[in-house]
Amino acid sequence: MKIAVTTTRETDDNLNLKAIEIAKELNIPYIKRENFSIKKAILKENFDYLLVVERDKIVIKGEDSNLFWHPNMSELRIKSIEQGNKEAIIEATKLCEGDSILDCTLGLAGDSLVFSTVVGENGSVVGTEVNKYIAYLSKCGLENYTNANDEIITYTNNIKVVNESYEDYLLKQKDNSFDVVYFDPMFKKPNKKSTSINSFRDFADHKELTNEILDEALRVCKKRVVIKERHGFNDFEKLGIKKYYGGKKKGSIIYGVIEK
């Protein structure tokens, strides 16, 4: 994938410097933003995407897509949990205040944000994400998210982002290191067709879960391993998963559970 860092057109020395530092950190080229539209800039240099440093956020722009971190959906789920509603993800993980969870497939940290709210200040959330761009969007998004209430800021500060594959990370962990280990692999068939989901799919790793990985996750967890999938489009039977929560309708979200 050909990608470079640039800034918005309304840039200044600080923003240029920030973009140059990000390019170094991600080990990709920096290009000075001329007075071109993003589409023209992409076509001119034959890029697939440009990582655009804006004043308040970082956006990965394709010809027709924008990918950036935002906690929109998580905020709704957090509110629902706080109002006492049952959320299948919490029923499946049985997370409580003070628990620790390893989110092996961090992505844009939507689920981790929900976990972080439930485990609170005394708990911990570690998220592994193998793709360096997705990990970077999440790390910066979580760190810089200031456009919210104080509580949300506390939750975002409570998540440790690790840019590493879960295979490598799990191998390095001692037995019983986390209460829960969680996986949300990429769906084989996306349930929505939108340009932002398609660009996310371009960056994300699509590897499938294996029995070997689940054994490793069981070793590392104290209580259970939880896997998010779609009802009717999953490998739960092949992976020996018999217990699950959520979605009754075909295509809806379902959480498989393996108790330790």
Ligand SMILES: C[S@@+](CC[C@H](N)C(=O)[O-])C[C@H]1O[C@@H](n2cnc3c(N)ncnc32)[C@H](O)[C@@H]1O
């Ligand atoms: C469906 S997304 C996760 C979405 C996330 N739960 C959320 O709420 O935002 C799956 C993510 O897992 C990542 N991933 C896939 N295989 C991985 C691996 N072996 N190690 C770490 N991350 C992986 C993908 O790159 C992708 O970002």
